[in-house]
Amino acid sequence: MFSKRVFVLPFLILFLSSCNPVTTGVESETYPSRSITGVIPFGPGGGADSIARVISQHTEPILGESIVLQNVEGGAGSIAAYDVHKDPANGYKILFGAENPNLYRTTGISDLSYHDYEPIMLFARTVPVVIVHPDSPFQTLDDLIEQAEADPGKILMATTGPVGTSGVVTSMLGLDFAMVPYKGEGASITGLMGKQIEASIVSLPSAYNYILANKVRVLGIVNDTRLEDFGDWPALGEVAPDYLEHLPWGAYYGAYVKKGTPEPIIEKLRDSFTQAFHTDEFQSFIERSKMISLGLTGDEALAYQTEWESRTNWFLYQSGFAEHPSNYNIPIPRNETQKERKNPFD
Known part of the structure; x- marks a missing residue:
C-alpha cells in the first residue's frame, strides 16, 4: 500500500500542477481577464502620480481592462515596491515607479532594486x-x-x-x-x-x-x-x-512588473503601453508637463536604467551618502574616473 502511494503521488502533483494557469500559459493567453492594480509609490500631485494617471487612461481601452490606481506612500517608495514584489508575478500588479529603487541598496533603504522587476516602459525623464x-x-x-x-x-x-x-x-x-x-x-x-x-x-x-x-x-x-x-x-x-x-541628472518614470512575469504578459503590456505612449493625447501631456520623452522598452530601457544607477550611486558614494557601489556589483560609470573618498559606511 505504501509503495502504491509513493508511485501515485508524483503523478498527482504533476496533474495538479498542470491545472495551474501560470505554469501552463493559460493565464498568459487570457491576460488580462480582470482589472489590474497600478501602485504609485508617492502621494497625489507628484510626477509619478500624474504620469501614471494619464498613461493608464490611454492604456485601459487597449488592454480591455481597467487599471485601478493606488497611492502607497512611505519609505521613499520602498513600501510600494514591496507591495508589488510580494504578489505573484502574473502582471496584475504594476509598479508606476520613479528612479528611487536604483538607490535602495546602497543607502540601506531596502534589499529590493529594479533588478527585481522587469521594465514595461520608461516613459519620460524630468529636469x-x-x-x-x-x-x-x-x-x-x-x-x-x-x-x-x-x-x-x-x-x-x-x-x-x-x-x-x-x-x-x-x-x-x-x-x-x-x-x-x-x-x-x-x-x-x-x-x-x-x-x-x-x-x-x-x-x-x-x-x-x-x-x-x-x-x-x-x-x-x-x-x-x-x-x-x-x-x-x-x-x-x-x-x-x-x-x-x-549633470545632466533627473528623475525618470516608468512602469514595471515583478521579475518572473511570463514573457507573453510582458509583451502584451509593453505593446499596450507603447500604443498609449504614442497617442497624440499622451504626447501632448508630456509636452505640457515639460518632461523629456523617452519611450524606452526592452534592452534600451535596461541600458538607460543601468547607466543611471551607476552614475548616481557613485556620486552619492563620493559624497559619503551611500555604501560602496561595488558591494552590489554596480560598475563605475563608463568614460568616467571616480575619485575615491573616505566613506563613513566603510
Whole structure:
C-alpha cells in the first residue's frame, strides 16, 4: 500500500500542477481577464502620480481592462515596491515607479532594486527645478548656494527622502540644509506655498502648474546647460561648474512588473503601453508637463536604467551618502574616473 502511494503521488502533483494557469500559459493567453492594480509609490500631485494617471487612461481601452490606481506612500517608495514584489508575478500588479529603487541598496533603504522587476516602459525623464516662495529673499540660485555655505544647517529644505529628487540633489551639492520630510513632491510644494519651508527641489512636472500660477518661483534647473523649452531659468552647471561631472541628472518614470512575469504578459503590456505612449493625447501631456520623452522598452530601457544607477550611486558614494557601489556589483560609470573618498559606511 505504501509503495502504491509513493508511485501515485508524483503523478498527482504533476496533474495538479498542470491545472495551474501560470505554469501552463493559460493565464498568459487570457491576460488580462480582470482589472489590474497600478501602485504609485508617492502621494497625489507628484510626477509619478500624474504620469501614471494619464498613461493608464490611454492604456485601459487597449488592454480591455481597467487599471485601478493606488497611492502607497512611505519609505521613499520602498513600501510600494514591496507591495508589488510580494504578489505573484502574473502582471496584475504594476509598479508606476520613479528612479528611487536604483538607490535602495546602497543607502540601506531596502534589499529590493529594479533588478527585481522587469521594465514595461520608461516613459519620460524630468529636469529638477529649485523653487522658493514668490516672497523669498533668495533671488537667484547663487544666492541660495552662498547662503547655505555661509550658514550651514539653517535653510529649511524639503525632502522626500534620501533617494528622492531633493535628497539626491542636495547630496550632489554637498551643502548642509535643515531637511524637512514630506511624503511626496506635491506635499512639499504645498508646504513651500505655506512658508513651512524655504526651498524645495522637485521635478518640473510636479511644480509646473504652480509656476504658471506664480505660486512658486524658480531659481534654476538642475542641468548642465539651459534648455530652450525652460525659458531663462539658469542651469546649475553654469552657476556652479564644479557639478558638471554629475549633470545632466533627473528623475525618470516608468512602469514595471515583478521579475518572473511570463514573457507573453510582458509583451502584451509593453505593446499596450507603447500604443498609449504614442497617442497624440499622451504626447501632448508630456509636452505640457515639460518632461523629456523617452519611450524606452526592452534592452534600451535596461541600458538607460543601468547607466543611471551607476552614475548616481557613485556620486552619492563620493559624497559619503551611500555604501560602496561595488558591494552590489554596480560598475563605475563608463568614460568616467571616480575619485575615491573616505566613506563613513566603510
